[in-house]
Amino acid sequence: MAKKILIVDDSATVRQQVRAALVNCFEVVEASDGVEGLEAIVERDDLAAVICDVNMPRMGGLELLQLAGAKGKLVGLPILMLTTEGQPALVKQAKAAGAKGWIVKPFKPELLVAAMRKLAEP
Amino acid sequence: MRNFNNRAIDDIVFNCCRELFSAYKLDVQPRSRSEFPATEALAACGVMGFGGKSMRGALVLATTREPLQHTNPHAFGSERDWVCELANQLMGRVKNQLLTLGVEILLATPAGLRGENLCPTLNKVRAPQVFAASSGFVCVWIDCEYTDGFELPSSPPPGLEPPVAEGDALLF
Numbered sequence: 001m002a003k004k005i006l007i008v009d010d011s012a013t014v015r016q017q018v019r020a021a022l023v024n025c026f027e028v029v030e031a032s033d034g035v036e037g038l039e040a041i042v043e044r045d046d047l048a049a050v051i052c053d054v055n056m057p058r059m060g061g062l063e064l065l066q067l068a069g070a071k072g073k074l075v076g077l078p079i080l081m082l083t084t085e086g087q088p089a090l091v092k093q094a095k096a097a098g099a100k101g102w103i104v105k106p107f108k109p110e111l112l113v114a115a116m117r118k119l120a121e122p
Numbered sequence: 123m124r125n126f127n128n129r130a131i132d133d134i135v136f137n138c139c140r141e142l143f144s145a146y147k148l149d150v151q152p153r154s155r156s157e158f159p160a161t162e163a164l165a166a167c168g169v170m171g172f173g174g175k176s177m178r179g180a181l182v183l184a185t186t187r188e189p190l191q192h193t194n195p196h197a198f199g200s201e202r203d204w205v206c207e208l209a210n211q212l213m214g215r216v217k218n219q220l221l222t223l224g225v226e227i228l229l230a231t232p233a234g235l236r237g238e239n240l241c242p243t244l245n246k247v248r249a250p251q252v253f254a255a256s257s258g259f260v261c262v263w264i265d266c267e268y269t270d271g272f273e274l275p276s277s278p279p280p281g282l283e284p285p286v287a288e289g290d291a292l293l294f
Contacts (some may be wrong), residue, residue, distance in 0.1 A: 013199030084214025086285035101293040
């Protein structure tokens, strides 16, 4: 059975682009902001990895990381940040909060697949 | 000072816009303001607000239908959602360029509008930059205000850590 990846992004277009890139390797589930993403991380026990945007309404990706970490949900659950942000301070903040990777949009599908294979299928 | 800053930021936006569409394999060439498309031809428009210690404002990206279709060939999502994401990615590039000059800004989330009601005033100084694609048009403009005395640096301050480049992947 294909491993399950959660994509958290407020753009439906980006969620579908990520789904299309990963569809041959993974099952993809979606959340449209940090609040939905955190709910999914807390409630589901079948996620192999998470791809998460940084700037989103209601709750951003860095806050999601911190809250998921505080709930002990990042153990064994790699999170890759997929964002337009490239600011080194944000990358460091994400890494310190438990993120396992960072890709700046627009993403190359083959690069995303390779990154998710490394993270979700170690 | 304000004119200097505006010219510099316009140059950044110009280059970032061409680079963004190039990343989607769409060559966009600058055109004169007189070639600005009829406003009813504009399909959608994305607006990105931003703010920081030295400057704040908004970036607007408006396009006709063809560039949206070319950059999103599978027609995922809606036109409005996609133009918002393109505006987000464009402003992300502008932010990265500003970071290389030591200027930090924070980005808001994008807002989308239908393009049909947009009617920019083309004879103003802060008029849109117009680009033609192989088919269709892309228009972009940025409207900033600056803290008194602020001058956009023309070169990076020494020792500055560069931002992660677009398309790059870091695994920790």
